Amino acid sequence: MRNGLSKDLISRILGGVPKYTIAQLEKKFPPRNLPDGAMITRFAPSPTGYFHTGNLYPVIVNRKLAQQSGGIFILRIEDTDTKREVAGSVDILVASMDKFGIKIDEGMVADNKGVGEYGPYTQSYRKDIYHSVAAELLADGRAYPCFLSPEEMEEIRKQQSSDGFSTGIYGGWARDRDLTESEIIVRMNAGGVPSIRLYSTGDKAQKIFCKDVARGSIAFPQNDEDIVIVKSNDGLPTYHFAHLCDDHFMRTTHVVRAEEWLPSLPLHIQLFDMMGWIPPSYTHHTTIDILDSDTGNRRKLSKRKDRVAAIANLWADGWSPEPVLEYVFNLIVSGYEEAKMKNSALTIWDFQVNIKKLPLSGALFDMKKLEWWAKEFIATLSVDELIRRVTNWAKEYSPEWANRIDGQGDYLRSILDIERDDPKRIRKDFITWKQTLEETSYFWDDLFGSAIGNQQSAINKNILSEFLNSFDIKDSKDLWWNKIVEIAARLGIKNGDAAMCLRVTLTGRTNTPDLYSIIQVMGEHRVKERVKSGIGI
Ligand code: GLU
Numbered sequence: 001m002r003n004g005l006s007k008d009l010i011s012r013i014l015g016g017v018p019k020y021t022i023a024q025l026e027k028k029f030p031p032r033n034l035p036d037g038a039m040i041t042r043f044a045p046s047p048t049g050y051f052h053t054g055n056l057y058p059v060i061v062n063r064k065l066a067q068q069s070g071g072i073f074i075l076r077i078e079d080t081d082t083k084r085e086v087a088g089s090v091d092i093l094v095a096s097m098d099k100f101g102i103k104i105d106e107g108m109v110a111d112n113k114g115v116g117e118y119g120p121y122t123q124s125y126r127k128d129i130y131h132s133v134a135a136e137l138l139a140d141g142r143a144y145p146c147f148l149s150p151e152e153m154e155e156i157r158k159q160q161s162s163d164g165f166s167t168g169i170y171g172g173w174a175r176d177r178d179l180t181e182s183e184i185i186v187r188m189n190a191g192g193v194p195s196i197r198l199y200s201t202g203d204k205a206q207k208i209f210c211k212d213v214a215r216g217s218i219a220f221p222q223n224d225e226d227i228v229i230v231k232s233n234d235g236l237p238t239y240h241f242a243h244l245c246d247d248h249f250m251r252t253t254h255v256v257r258a259e260e261w262l263p264s265l266p267l268h269i270q271l272f273d274m275m276g277w278i279p280p281s282y283t284h285h286t287t288i289d290i291l292d293s294d295t296g297n298r299r300k301l302s303k304r305k306d307r308v309a310a311i312a313n314l315w316a317d318g319w320s321p322e323p324v325l326e327y328v329f330n331l332i333v334s335g336y337e338e339a340k341m342k343n344s345a346l347t348i349w350d351f352q353v354n355i356k357k358l359p360l361s362g363a364l365f366d367m368k369k370l371e372w373w374a375k376e377f378i379a380t381l382s383v384d385e386l387i388r389r390v391t392n393w394a395k396e397y398s399p400e401w402a403n404r405i406d407g408q409g410d411y412l413r414s415i416l417d418i419e420r421d422d423p424k425r426i427r428k429d430f431i432t433w434k435q436t437l438e439e440t441s442y443f444w445d446d447l448f449g450s451a452i453g454n455q456q457s458a459i460n461k462n463i464l465s466e467f468l469n470s471f472d473i474k475d476s477k478d479l480w481w482n483k484i485v486e487i488a489a490r491l492g493i494k495n496g497d498a499a500m501c502l503r504v505t506l507t508g509r510t511n512t513p514d515l516y517s518i519i520q521v522m523g524e525h526r527v528k529e530r531v532k533s534g535i536g537i
Contacts, residue, residue: 001140001141001199003181005144009181009184010139013138013184013196014135014230014235019128019131020129020132022132022136025132025133032072034071038066038069039069040250040253041062041254041255042074042255043063044077045077045093047077047078047089048085048086049086050089051096051310053310053311053365054287054288054309056324057258057285057332058258058285059100059102060325060348061285064348065254065353067349068352071253072106073105074105074118074121074250075094075109075121076108076123077090077107078242079122079124080124080236091110094109100324101322102325106118118251123236126246127235129245129249130230130237131235133241133245133275134196134237143196143199143229144199145179145194146169146177146228147187170204170224170226171224176194177226197227198225198271202222202266202270206221207219207220208220208270210282212265212283212284218262220263222270223266240268244275248277252280253280253281254280254281254283255280255282255283256355257282257283259285262284265282265284285332287363288328288331290306290364298362300362301365318393318433318434319432320432323370323373323376323377323378324373324374325348326348326373327373330373331365332358332359333348333351333358336351375431376428379426379427383417383420386430387413390416391405393433398434401437404446405437411521415443418521419513429513442507442508442509443522445526456501456535459491460505461534461535463493463498464502466487468532470486505531506522506531
């Protein structure tokens with residue numbers, strides 16, 4: 001601790017008289033009246049205008065912890081780094097979270113709207129709170145104004161590097177930590193605008209034990225850096241100081257955040273201890289990794305390299321939110337897939353998350369596995385729901401598909417209804433809405449084109465001619481098949497080869513659902529036209 005500053009000087013430094021005392025803030029944001037064990041959690045992204053798939057990790061875990069304990073899940077916007085801010089970010093985030101069925105109990109619900117008694121929930125609107133806390137730290141010498149310019153700090157850094165010291169503003173390097181009140185006034189009169197730094201009493205040679213719920217107790221060197229708590233350029237707090245004030249006054253009980261913050265944990269514990277506040281319980285989660293297709297090496301999901309890293313791309317590509325959510329949930333919470341296989345009605349909302357058991361090595365994103373979850377999910381949808389989702393996707397993301405299916409509801413229904421009637425044998429080849437339409441594109445004449453044309457072999461032309469001669473759309477499935485068997489026998493080929501010739505002629509594919517159903521859906525005219533074009537007539 002150093003000498004505290006006078007009230008007048010503090011107001012001058014902060015650009016105004018602090019609005020509250022800490023005691024008033026404690027009253028304004030009292031401990032919440034919730035049952036024992038209720039967890040207050042939060043997701044605290046920066047407003048970058050972008051929802052990263054990796055962010056589903058903290059979103060899911062924090063939402064689940066609050067949900068399963070009868071607590072509260074807060075969305076707080078951390079916009080103290082104004083350079084990174086993108087307008088409309090909250091709307092984008094909230095819309096995506098909504099699609100996933102992830103509800104916010106408290107906090108920002110739209111770009112300019114927060115709900116709850118513990119706000120504001122956007123950091124740039126909480127300056128009064130940070131300044132009020134900083135004022136008390138300045139008053140009792142636990143913080144001080146620092147006039148080091150970026151150039152001076154760079155000089156210090158260079159000096160430290162060349163002398164073999166660790167870099168940073170600490171101890172003897174912290175030039176301004178013991179400036180007197182009158183020295184501070186002289187600098188301010190000369191136009192100096194200070195940042196506010198913590199007067200660190202930590203000793204790097206000493207250890208501090210910090211608890212991470214998933215990792216256990218970890219020994220770190222104490223923090224001896226006089227970190228900036230309030231920046232000079234905009235008077236906004238740094239992440240560390242904002243986190244301290246916000247999680248204390250929002251009464252957060254559990255912080256689940258990315259592993260990159262683990263090295264800051266000793267500082268955060270130091271800050272809570274200094275204030276005499278009880279820190280929340282901390283869990284640092286791993287990243288979601290992916291195998292790089294070029295190098296084969298494991299790396300973080302990357303916004304630049306991986307299309308799936310942006311939730312917005314997942315929507316544009318026609319992924320359904322449910323399987324994405326379940327897949328990511330299964331990546332981070334072991335045992336879910338097994339439980340789901342036993343009980344298909346299970347959702348992530350019925351399955352308990354145990355933060356002590358979060359994986360300690362990065363989860364590996366596997367596209368094939370995501371596809372599996374999507375196929376399983378789509379197989380559970382009724383045809384009405386399938387049509388609704390496919391149509392909504394097309395309207396939003398594909399004018400071309402939207403035009404094509406517009407007014408063709410009955411045809412689309414019969415296409416999508418193929419192999420959906422027997423619950424034991426539902427087709428499982430639909431993955432995304434886009435792919436569902438592409439997978440069935442041969443039903444649309446403009447997309448089918450005349451790909452096969454008369455490139456057919458002589459034997460195939462014979463099969464097709466025989467088929468055309470005996471074809472009757474009203475035939476039962478058995479009768480239809482018997483006719484194929486007869487054709488095959490007459491031409492001395494296998495039944496399967498005869499059917500394959502017809503399949504390829506009608507669909508351009510070697511692999512399709514039930515051919516009889518396809519023929520029924522295509523209708524007499526279309527089938528005949530395609531067969532004729534296969535024969536070359
Ligand atoms: N704004 C920080 C981030 O986006 C929040 C970390 C935390 O949850 O405390 O990484």
